[in-house]
Amino acid sequence: MEFTIIETPKGNEAQDIRTIISGSDTTSDKEPAVEDKSVSMKLEEDKKFSELEQIPGIGQRYQLLLKAAHIKSIEDLKGYSPEILMANLLAVNKERTIAKRPPTLKNIENWIEFIKNIE
Numbered sequence: 001m002e003f004t005i006i007e008t009p010k011g012n013e014a015q016d017i018r019t020i021i022s023g024s025d026t027t028s029d030k031e032p033a034v035e036d037k038s039v040s041m042k043l044e045e046d047k048k049f050s051e052l053e054q055i056p057g058i059g060q061r062y063q064l065l066l067k068a069a070h071i072k073s074i075e076d077l078k079g080y081s082p083e084i085l086m087a088n089l090l091a092v093n094k095e096r097t098i099a100k101r102p103p104t105l106k107n108i109e110n111w112i113e114f115i116k117n118i119e
Helices: 038-053 060-068 076-080 083-097 105-118
Strands: 002-008 012-019
Touching: 038 060, 038 076, 060 083, 076 105, 083 105
Parallel strands: none
Antiparallel strands: 002 012
16 A cells, blocks of 8 residues: 655645555555455444434434443343433443433433334
């Protein structure tokens, strides 16, 4: 792989990225079709994480809070009682201050009720 680093107002950025094919002098602007398992796993995790967007009342901040509490999917969320989940979220938020206003018990009860109704 070859590239040029240029300085921009946002910092250093790579430019003119090219993949050099082994044993050849030819270059390509396209990446070879090699599946990177870490990328596939990241995409799958992001897909699960975006499931949480389907639940009314879970915006970006609450998604980040849930992720920090190791809840990345609807399936993960399903396993909690509202009281236990609230205690976990409050503890994580106290430590990391992700949401200015953490979810209320009623919010969490609504999330779990919504999940039960979509099954």
